[in-house]
Amino acid sequence: xxxxxxxxxxxxxLGAIYALIALGYTMVYGxxxxxxxxHGEVYMVGAYVAYFAAxxxxxxxxxxxxxxxxxxxxxxxxxxxxxxxxxxxVYRPLRHRPRLTxxxxxxxxxxxxxxxxxxxxxxxxxxxxxxxxxxxVSLGPVQATNLQIVVLVTxxxxxxxxxxxxxxxxxxxxxxxxSHNVQAASLMGINNDRVISVTFAVGSALAAAAGVLYAINYxxxxxxxxxMPGLKAFVAAVLGGIxxxxxxxxxxxxxGIVETFxxxxxxxxxxxxxxxxxxxxxxxxxxxxxxxxxxxVEKV
Amino acid sequence: MLEVRNLKVSYGxxxxxxxxxxxxxEGKIVTLIGANGAGKTTLLRALSGLIPVEAGEVExxxxxxxxxxxxxxxxxxxxxxxxxxMVFANLSIAENLEMGAYLRKDKTAIAEDLDFVYELFPRxxxxxxxxxxxxxxxxxxxxxxxxxxxxKPQCLMLDEPSLGIAPILTRNIFDQIVEINKQRGLTIxxxxxxxxxxxxxxxxxxxxxxxxLLFDGxxxxxxxxxxxxxxxxxx
Numbered sequence: 001x002x003x004x005x006x007x008x009x010x011x012x013x014l015g016a017i018y019a020l021i022a023l024g025y026t027m028v029y030g031x032x033x034x035x036x037x038x039h040g041e042v043y044m045v046g047a048y049v050a051y052f053a054a055x056x057x058x059x060x061x062x063x064x065x066x067x068x069x070x071x072x073x074x075x076x077x078x079x080x081x082x083x084x085x086x087x088x089x090v091y092r093p094l095r096h097r098p099r100l101t102x103x104x105x106x107x108x109x110x111x112x113x114x115x116x117x118x119x120x121x122x123x124x125x126x127x128x129x130x131x132x133x134x135x136x137v138s139l140g141p142v143q144a145t146n147l148q149i150v151v152l153v154t155x156x157x158x159x160x161x162x163x164x165x166x167x168x169x170x171x172x173x174x175x176x177x178x179s180h181n182v183q184a185a186s187l188m189g190i191n192n193d194r195v196i197s198v199t200f201a202v203g204s205a206l207a208a209a210a211g212v213l214y215a216i217n218y219x220x221x222x223x224x225x226x227x228m229p230g231l232k233a234f235v236a237a238v239l240g241g242i243x244x245x246x247x248x249x250x251x252x253x254x255x256g257i258v259e260t261f262x263x264x265x266x267x268x269x270x271x272x273x274x275x276x277x278x279x280x281x282x283x284x285x286x287x288x289x290x291x292x293x294x295x296x297v298e299k300v
Numbered sequence: 301m302l303e304v305r306n307l308k309v310s311y312g313x314x315x316x317x318x319x320x321x322x323x324x325x326e327g328k329i330v331t332l333i334g335a336n337g338a339g340k341t342t343l344l345r346a347l348s349g350l351i352p353v354e355a356g357e358v359e360x361x362x363x364x365x366x367x368x369x370x371x372x373x374x375x376x377x378x379x380x381x382x383x384x385x386m387v388f389a390n391l392s393i394a395e396n397l398e399m400g401a402y403l404r405k406d407k408t409a410i411a412e413d414l415d416f417v418y419e420l421f422p423r424x425x426x427x428x429x430x431x432x433x434x435x436x437x438x439x440x441x442x443x444x445x446x447x448x449x450x451x452k453p454q455c456l457m458l459d460e461p462s463l464g465i466a467p468i469l470t471r472n473i474f475d476q477i478v479e480i481n482k483q484r485g486l487t488i489x490x491x492x493x494x495x496x497x498x499x500x501x502x503x504x505x506x507x508x509x510x511x512x513l514l515f516d517g518x519x520x521x522x523x524x525x526x527x528x529x530x531x532x533x534x535x
Contacts, residue, residue, distance in 0.1 A: 170402070177388045177399050183350050184386035189374035189403035189451060 002141040007264050008257060009139070013148045013217075015256020016155035020210035021233030022240070022248035023162065024083075024203025030179040030243040031199050034099050037106040038086060039207055040230015041113035042079050044223060046208025047128070047215040048121065050075040054129050068131045068216070072154070075212050076205035083204025084197050092193070110230075117223030128219035151213045158209055159249055162202070166245060175199060179243065228273075232259075235280045241293020250291055255279065301326040301487045302347070302378075302455050307356035309339075309346045316342045318511045319356065324455065329481050329488040331498040331519065333532055334508035340491040341383050343508070344457050347489075348380035349373050360455065375403050379453035383460050383491075385444040389433030393424055396432050396443055400450030410450065416483075417446035420476045438469035445473070449480065455487040456480070462494050470494070474501055495532040499523045507532075 021043050028036045050071040061067045090109055094102050135146045166172040178185040178195045186192055214229070215221050232255060240251025255276055262268040262275045283290065302324040309317040317339045324330045332340045345351045347358055349370035358366045365373050388396050397417065401410045418425040421442040427435065432443055441461055448456060458477065462470040478501050480486050492498035499505055502519040507528065515527070522528050 170398070173391065173395050173399060174402065176390055176395075180388045180390045181386050183370075184382065184388065185399070186350070186370035187348060187374065187380050187382065187386075188399045188447070189371045190399070191369075191371045 003264075005140075005142050007260050009142045009144060009148075010264075011257030011260035012253060013151055013256070014260055015236075015253035016151055017210045017214050017229065017252075018233045018236045018256050019249045019252025020155055020158065020206045020213070021229055022236040022252045023159075023245060024207045025234055025237040026240070026242055026245060026248040027175075027199050027203045029237070030245070031175065031196055032091070032102075034102045035106065035234065035242075036091075036200075036203075037103070037230070037234075038109035038113060039203070040226035040228075040233065041110050041117075042083055042086075042204045042226070043207040043211040043214075043229060043233075044117065044221070044226030045082055045113065046075040046079045046211030047221045047225065048117070048211075048223075049078040049208065050212045050215060051126060051128055051221060054131070058129060063129070063131050063133070065132070068150075071131065072209060072212050075208040079208030079211075080201035080205040083200035083207075087197060087200040092196075114224055114227065121223055123223065125220040125222040128215040128221050130219065131216055145217075147217050151217065154209065154213060158206060162206070162245070165202070171195070171198060232276055235276055238280060238290055239283055241290025244290065244293045247290055247292035254291070301361065302489065303357070303359040303362075304343075304347065305357045305359075307343070307346060307358065308354040309342055309351060310354050311351075315354075316511050317346070320508065320511070320513050321356075322506050322513070322516070324487055324489050325504070326487050327481075327485050328504060329477070329490060329502045331490045331492060331495075331502040331505040332508055333492075333495050333498065333505055333522070333528065335532070336493075337510070338508045339511045340508055341459055342511075344380060344459050344489070344491060345382075347457060348378060348382075350380075350382075371403075374451055374453075377452070377454035378457070379448040379451050379455070380457045381441075381444045381448045381459060381461065383463065385437075385440045387432040387435070387440045387443050387447070389431065392429050392431055393435075393443060394428050396447050397424075397450050400447035402451070404450075404452060409452070413450050413452065417449055420479060421446055438465040438473070441465055441469075441473055442476075445476070445480075449484075453486065455489065457489045457491075459491045460493060461490075462492060462497070470497070477501060495528065496523075499528075 024039050025035060053071050053074045057067060057070060086109060090105060091102060094105060132147060137144050137146055137149060166175060174190045174195050178190060178192055182192055236251035236255045237248045239255060240247025258279060259272050259276050262272040304320065304322045306319045306321055307317055308315060308319050320343060334340050346353050349368055353366055357364060360376055360378055365376060388399065397414060404410055423439055424442055424446055435443060461473050474497055481488055490498055490502060499519040499522055505519050505522045506516040507514045
């Protein structure tokens with residue numbers, strides 16, 4: 001039982017990272033109906049921004065909560081700009097082209113950031129500095145690190161903030177309106193381009209947060225680090241029902257938990273990635289709309 | 301109020317409007333009459349900017365808006381209730397109406413307009429927190445009109461408000477359209493299959509066929525015109 005709870009906790013921790021990335025996939029899909037495959041790389045850039053900002057800020061502030069929060073905010077802001085920039089320069093000119101064109105372009109942007117990153121930053125992994133000293137905390141039968149708790153709490157705060165933004169603010173409502181019907185939204189006086197920019201900014205900022213949260217726990221970063229989490233988060237977004245914001249959060253947590261349990265069993269652990277992607281295949285076969293989504297017919 | 305000169309619109313290679321000119325006078329209800337596929341919806345969509353115009357001019361209040369984006373035209377006082385209503389099914393009634401007032405900042409005036417809409421369509425007030433997707437077709441039409449009114453338009457374009465709606469509700473909705481026109485002095489451009497009903501509440505009408513303007517005239521005369529009677533009112 002204790003092992004079960006321990007694994008469940010570890011799964012939640014991994015799932016929180018997936019969920020944060022998955023939110024960006026699902027928000028962009030909800031508005032533009034395409035998968036922004038460059039999203040995993042935004043997560044990578046987030047970790048790198050924090051890394052370089054840390055080398056400038058740590059001598060000034062020293063490690064600690066202030067440094068952590070500052071770096072988190074800097075990475076989120078920088079990636080918000082990156083996301084808006086990618087949309088503006090790459091996706092916007094292709095707005096009225098077939099969706100397949102945009103999808104292939106997204107994969108191109110992803111490869112560009114991966115190998116551009118390798119070329120400019122070097123392929124060698126870098127050691128992410130220690131921002132918060134690691135300590136162990138006992139939560140009943142579960143052994144956690146303070147850093148894992150930081151991840152869970154930060155994720156929870158960001159998700160609640162996102163929920164408030166989407167459900168309660170005018171811009172958030174406009175976002176939902178655009179995702180339901182772009183034309184009708186423009187007839188309300190909503191500037192669709194602006195809403196799309198905001199969507200990319202918010203989604204990218206969340207991915208950046210995930211990148212920083214990952215880096216404080218597994219302190220090596222490299223330019224290809226976004227590939228696997230990006231794909232997993234995509235699976236999580238589809239798992240929860242693509243386009244559905246609570247679905248992305250649920251999908252991320254489910255995937256993190258399943259993967260952790262698979263990884264914890266000696267028999268299954270070599271297959272943990274296969275199990276994650278197998279889950280996607282099964283879901284698409286039996287419940288194509290996702291856990292919280294509803295099945296819709298794709299118009300071809 | 302609204303001047304359209306020689307408007308041409310194409311879908312790909314196919315020209316849907318071959319140069320249509322209409323004029324909508326301030327404070328009047330004007331109707332576009334025509335069979336299915338005549339180009340009425342296309343004309344409205346071109347006027348609100350949802351589809352690009354190939355040639356011709358659109359003027360609102362004497363200002364050229366031919367190339368403006370839809371959301372800018374809303375800011376200028378042009379509202380469009382599109383065919384099929386297009387309410388935001390995933391938003392509540394209240395949120396739909398709030399989106400209607402998206403560009404406005406005058407809170408007290410918005411509250412007054414909201415009251416006006418609830419007065420016109422009390423059913424909406426009863427269902428304020430319900431998702432718009434759960435409404436009947438007629439209620440969705442009421443919501444779509446209410447939402448458009450909240451943008452505080454000077455010119456309201458209505459595309460087939462009676463489409464797919466129970467006849468009793470249609471009567472009610474048309475009564476409210478007249479009410480809106482009277483109480484607010486709102487200029488209305490109406491597209492409607494039910495030609496009889498449309499001409500009854502309008503002061504002027506244009507007859508469009510296959511992308512061309514055939515003829516136009518005061519609604520009173522069109523109602524007696526043998527060409528209209530034969531083609532659109534079942535003889």
